[in-house]
Amino acid sequence: MFRTIRRIIHWCGDFRKRLYIGFFFSFLSGLAAAAPIIYAGYIIGNVVQWRARGLSVPSGLWLQSLGVIFTTILFRFLLDYIKARFQETISYELVARDRLAIGTALKRVSLGYFQEKDTGTILNSITTGLYTLENMGMRMIDTFVGGYLSFFCIFILLFVIHPLGALICLVGVLLSFICLNLISRYSKRNTLIQTEVNEKLTRAAVEYTRGLPVVKSFGMEGASFSAFRKACAEARKIALRIEWGFIPFNCLHLLALKSASIVMIISVMGAGLSSHLSLPMVFVFSLLSLTVFNSLEPIADSAHILSVINNAMDHIEALSPDNYIDEDGKDISLSSYDIHFEQVRFSYDKGNEKRNVIEDVSFTALEGTTTAIIGPSGSGKTTLCRLLARFYDVSGGRITLGGHNLKEFTCDSLLSNISMVFQNVYLFHDTVRANICFGKEQASEEEMISAAKQARCHDFIMALPEGYDTVIGEGGSTLSGGEKQRISIARAILKNAPVIILDEATASLDPENEHLIQEALTELTVGKTVIVIAHRMATIENANQILVIDDGHIVQKGTHQQLVGQEGLYKRFVKIRELAEGWSIV
């Protein structure tokens, strides 16, 4: 518990000053909370005494008392308001900073990171974890630290009035500690399980929603829904277990505090009867005894929530990658864009049993030329492109761009030179304009429209309800496959990077869309250094060099004219393409 409090305070970093000022106002608020009670107890005690002696209560006393009590209560609210202004917004500022930091960190890790950590863990940490910290972090600090400060204020007053009775209150605090410790241990064990269950639930929900089209098309419930149903049941079970298990500890905690209050009142009455204390002081002490633990009662809830926060902080910290792939990278501006692969080797596997999916690949793609990569499915074409964009680091050999090893660049600096257009286009849930300007946020309206026209998408965008301001559904779900691809090409045209990595597959498109996309790609690639996973004969024939990949090796390299005369994979590939496209070798 205390460790988590220290951890949250440490997390506050530069905002700690505001936190401490908040604590000071908490202390003042504790005093202000005691003031009307002391005043009321004192007045009641005096009135009882006056009545007992047959004296009359001074006229106007009730009105004056109400005025004093009302003013002190107002004053306390003012102090609480000032405290909240200093403290409560801190976590919103910190979580906003952390979200951006995590976003930036995830940009700078190898894609292998996302294979090691599954989606459920990442999503759960950056959604539920940060949300818990944002909404509960400061509140728990306030309940815990503010609670003890308020208690301490009243304790001092009690001690001044009747030291022995005040010491009884410390016994109450000790018992409360024992209960809190039990709650904390119980919560620690169960929040670990709860986090695992929540991660499973997030993973199952993502899997289920992603696979929904398949589930629907087969008219079956499918394994993804059973996993989702099971994860929901587990989440319910653990939530109930925590709640039920927590109730007895909570009751015990309340019992300890309330019992201490009663013993304190009995003790002060004894002191009053033996004439050690005046009647007004007995009343003041009794009323304070009833309220001294008010600020400690909610701490039982905090003990559990602090375990949840501690766990969330562990998970958020675990998200931070051990090392960024561009830790030592620099911002490099290039004067040439030649690409060299030198004896490149690569394996996706991290363990001992490594299978190289790229083996001893060497080639040069000169600036301004087009290199077409062809080969059977699974031969390693996409992997080569991923290595060039440094989504993964090579396991052996090296790749250079403009004479610099890719490892010398920061990720941002490297990717500013590269545009990628792949089959699986992802568009953001944002306006068409924002999606096109993604690679060049400061682009003017004219530049954006010109890119859209070159990518052959201006006409269909203008037909959308709000043109360029139309919001696209998540992942581009409100557009056709061809429309999404053309918007992604417009994005790449606007970015105007000197190196283009392209997957030309257009298998799922109708002829008209394919024709428009080919026109758009021609606009995109003119004058650029292009690495294309080629499918169309026209692209392959016009390429400056063709790399034929088989099982991770380059098995043939040359121009169409050079390769078409050789026996081998290329000739077989061309025959199949010609049959598909209805062409013949001349």
Ligand SMILES: Nc1ncnc2c1ncn2[C@@H]1O[C@H](COP(=O)(O)OP(=O)(O)OP(=O)(O)O)[C@@H](O)[C@H]1O
């Ligand atoms: N993320 C990954 N983790 C592990 N293995 C992978 C991963 N991605 C691809 N592979 C494996 O690496 C090999 C090369 O895959 P790659 O996607 O590069 O082939 P490809 O030639 O582009 O195939 P296709 O033409 O079917 O897209 C395949 O055996 C594939 O199973």
